Amino acid sequence: MPKEITVDPNIVRQRSTVSFAEIPVNAYATPFSEERARRGDAALTEVLRHMLIIREFESMLGSFKATGAYAGIPFNYKGPAHLSIGQEGAAVGAALALEPEDHIFGSHRSHGEFIAKGLSAIARLEAPALRAIMAGHQDGGLLRAVETHLGGDGKVLAENFLLFGLLSEIFMRANGFNGGMGGSMHAFFPPFGAYPNNAIVGASGGIATGAALRRKLSGAKGITVANSGDGSTGCGPVWEAMNFASMAQFETLWGEKHGGLPVLFFFNNNFYAMGGQTIGETMGWDRLSRIGAAINPASMHAETVDGSNPLAVADAVARKRALLLEGKGPALLDVECYRISGHSTTDASVYRSREEMQLWEPHDPIVLFQSQLLAEGILTDESLAAMRAQVVAQVTAVTAAAVNPEAAPIVDVRADPTLIGKLMFSHHEIPVPATPAPLLAAPETSARIRQNAKKARFGLSETGEKLSSMRAITLRDGLFEAVLHHMTQDPSLIAYGEECREWGGAFGVYRGLSEILPYDRLFNSPISEAAIVATAVGYALEGGRSLVELMYGDFIGRAGDEIFNQMAKWHAMSAGALKVPVVLRCSVGSKYGAQHSQDWSSLVAHIPGLKVIYPATPYDAKGLLASALSSDDPVVFFESQRLYDTVEPFRTEGVPTEYYRIPIGEPDIKRAGSDLTILTIGPSLYSAMAAADELQANYGISAEIIDARTLVPFNYDTVLESVKKTGRLLLVSEASERGSFAMTLSSNITRFAYGDLKAAPRVLGSPNWIVPGAEMESTYFPQVDDILDAVTSDFFPEKRVNRRGVRDWNDLDLARLAL
Amino acid sequence: MNIPLLMPQLGNETTEAELTEWLKAVGDPVREGEQILIVTTTKLSMEIEAPATGVLKDIVVPEGDIAEIGATLAIIATE
Structure with a gap:
């Protein structure tokens, strides 16, 4: 609603057509000789080696799931294995064009992207920086395990660190990259630019967009990549993310900070969303890149790219990266790459024909690329065999270490049963902020x-x-x-x-x-x-x-x-x-x-x-x-x-003008009393206060009122002290009663204060039906009369007079009726 | 003829609003529909339009004061 942008009927009502920029499909046409001259034979050989490492690593996981062993190493791997065998060209090609400072966010099928990004970062980082990264993680714990059990020098050590840290994480071990808390679908290691992978399809779209916004505003170098699959184009949040990343205001209204978000939506399009076929069955698009045209006039610079060729992918990512660094983001790449393996290890490929799978065999990125290197004389049969043997040896050594509890100790929850619980929150607060931010005008104006x-x-x-x-x-x-x-x-x-x-x-x-x-x-x-x-x-x-x-x-x-x-x-x-x-x-x-x-x-x-x-x-x-x-x-x-319009009724010294904090998790006594404790959540405080006045005046009952203020965390001490004094507890909240937080509080307090209670606590919430409109709202949210009824009927039956509220119903009958 | 400028109804539950800024001074000519005053409730700021064309003859409620819905805020004199 900015006033500087006018909706002009003289323009809006003109006859015209909406045009779309053309979206290239498989535009890559660079001769191999040119790639060879530009990148050098060693770099091209590395492209193949990186694809082989991913293939072998994932084959190892597949072997564990299918046979319980790999290379003679028995192991019962209990977690998931969503493999990307056949998609290595996309992962390695993209990583070839990315710098260590570029950040990727992935999907549940992202082992390959993670390994490719890590190998790419290792290849580019200087030895001291690499050493500092490895020594800085887990106070050097992971590095020590790698040095002890795998060894290696320089880049080899770093590769062992990458593969072992990942596999230990997949096996949910304590020295995995994420302390065993991520596992196969969520492994990541930010120092190499590999940010969280995500088991929720398409969830990285929005997260990567926010990460790109932070990058833009903090002036950090590089780009952010949202990796996901073709199936994610059926997810609303992916569309929301692409639209958010494309908001016109970045250009029209952001003044000095103008420019698009540096985010690349990278779709690993393997043609199947688990078992649903995207083209021809579950989607309307014929080429995934088409959806770019729906988002903005630049069609998100979308292209369809041949994922069987890592160099075509690298070329496309490099061009999009340059656009993003110029502030022309976001961008979209549809990278078509056929998944040879199943969706997961329980996939029997019932949704695709054997003929189709055979058609793709010669288009396997590894088959294609190694043929090219052999044909060009960059590799010989002998050097290729040696490279393959070296990759197998490396993955075998990493695997042997990762199944060894001495090298990769288990997360010992039995020794510390709340270990995982302690990881839920940092409970850390920043100091009072005192860094004046640039403003349009002084606050006093x-x-x-x-x-x-x-x-x-x-x-x-x-x-x-x-x-x-x-x-x-x-x-x-x-x-x-x-x-x-x-x-x-x-x-x-x-x-x-x-x-x-x-x-x-x-x-x-x-x-x-x-x-x-x-x-x-x-x-x-x-x-x-x-x-x-x-x-x-x-x-x-x-x-x-x-x-x-x-x-x-x-x-x-x-x-x-x-x-x-x-x-x-x-x-x-x-x-x-x-x-x-x-x-x-x-x-x-x-x-x-x-x-x-x-x-x-x-x-x-x-x-x-x-x-x-x-x-x-x-x-x-x-x-x-x-x-x-x-x-x-x-x-x-x-x-x-x-x-919102409530003025401060409790604190006679008023709301301080200066800055202050109130600890999160501390309920607050709003009115002292001795016969009954009323614990309220949110606006029920005011109904309870009015009820307390009437209880005192008409019934001689003294109610203590405690405002929960916070649901999580919750310090029970204040309530338990109160109940020790009163012996009676009413909880009032506006949430529907069934499964409500007031029920949790009631249940816990019953346990914690059983000996102090003179009667069972009572929860007074909203009934388990829809909130009616304004006219009927007082029949729904607990009112003063409902509180008076509950207090007199449950705790002081001798004082009960005529029922005044509307809650004249039988909770047992209602429960049977799903209410 | 004197036309009063009244504090309009600004929402279901609003009972009063602050006069944030007079955009015209006494004696200024005003056109019907021209924005002449900004008022602010607890929730929003709004520009108030002149109800008639004429001259702003008198400002009844000064800037910074709070007035109730329906109160006379100013008088516009028409020909």
Whole structure:
């Protein structure tokens, strides 16, 4: 909605046609003699050797899965093996054109890409740099194992380091590249430019796009590659990522920072998405490259490339890389390469004919390339046989070491049962940011800030009357102040989401920031929740910090994989090597009915790896958002739309103007009492407060109210102390009761405080049906009367009067009815 | 004829808004539909248009003050 871009009806309504740039198919035509003159015989021989290493390495995995042994070495490998036999030309060709500083992100079928990138980096890195990388990993632990059990000098040692680190990781051993937490489908080693591979089809698209955004903004050299397969073009998040990477604003609105993202979407097109045939069966495109034309006027510089020829791939990647470095990204390559092996080792190839597989045998990249080297006299039969023997010997030695527990010790979970748990979070916070970021204007010039400066910091007047949201700092203002500090003092932090700039976010939390912050720090994203979260993760994995907004928490479903499998997992799956400082803000709606009013905090709290915060007061909102933005761990931050205009009702000294943090994970007593503990999540705090007043006034019951503030982590001490005193516990939340976080709290507290309880705790949540529209909402979210009913019926039956709320139902009957 | 400029309804639940900036001064000519005032609620800023063509005769609520929905903010004198 930038005003500088006009939608002109005089242009829009003209008759015209949309034209498309032509997309080359197999354009490579460089004579081999030219390649030979340019690259030299030794480099071309290395291309073959690298393909042979990948082939042998993957054949070894296939052999373990099929026969339980390789080269006479017995081993029961229990994990997956998604092999890329036949696709080596694509992997090695791409790596030939990439520099060590270029970063690849991969798929579940990425052993080949990983090995090729590692070998390419090893070939290019100087000996001291290589040594420093190896010695710096795991405090030199992996290197010592390689030196002891495999040996080798210089580049040979480094290759053994690469192959052993990968195989140890595939075997989930402690000195694997990722401490055994990644395994076959997720292995990576950033110092060689190999970033996470991903078991979710196409998930690297968005992550690599965010990584490229970080590269662009930090001025880092090189490009980012999103490796995926042809099947991933059926995945919505891949389209979202390509569109996000192509946003016109990078050119039209980003001023000095203009230019496209340096990201190459590299599709290893092996014609089959597991068993579904992409061309002719499951896709509409005839050539995958065609989809580039759908994305932007440059058709993403798309090309279809012959993946059977590594030199054709290298040529295409080198040309796209040059375009990306000129700021003309993104780019797309459709690299056709036939997978000779099955999708996995259980694949019987029932979906393709033997004739088809035989047709491709002469097009095997290794067969083709070695024939060429022999024909040109670069290799002889003897030197080729020697090279093949050397590769087999190398892979055999690496394998023998990797199955040896002395060289590759197991991850000893029995010795330390919470070992994996300790890898879930860093629990690290950055110091208070104090690096002034470049701004468009001084913060004092913002009308919002001047408006806030006139407001009272406490929400009640001297006579105890509640002040309006125009006259006192609100929860929305508290959030704004935390964001303002971090955005102006931490240049590595960027904020975006749908209508985050001029609109200030769907509910105006950022209102006024667009006057201060340039586009590259605060921008509007497309309606692409998956890409919003995935790019935030990629941006963070590359050293940045991201603050992203989903208009409604109900849209979490649109970013399910990105939140549950990406944001939540990469810290643990890297054994703590990668940090994911992402804050995902989600508003919880109201009055908009079934798809816009759900409290899904329980859903994300269920997923290991996410910290979950849901504040209810301006003071808590400001302090907890400051902590979230300082956290090196991913945080999902919920905000109730009903509370945005809430003024501070508890802290008489008001919301501090200065910066402060509130520790994540500490519930807070909002009202002291002695007969009953009410633990609330989110806006239920206010219903409970009103109920407590009435309980005291009309029933003589003294309720202690504790605001959870945070769901994950959660320090139970405050609640257990309270229950020790009161002996009774009511939990109130607006989430549907079944499987809710309040149920988890109730169950745990029952166990932890069993001896102190006078009655079973009671959870009062929303019923297990849709959120109705505004007129009926009070029949859905727990109200004051519902709390009074629950307290008097469950804990003080002698004081029960007439039922006042609507929850006059039998929970056992409802459960039988799936409710 | 004096035409009052009223604080418009700015959303379902908004009861008042701040007058952030007067874009015209007393005595300035204004055209119907011309933006003459920026008001701000807790959630958004909006430009308010003149309801009639004439002269801005009087500013009732000064910049920086908060006014309720429906309040008279200014008077526009038409011919």
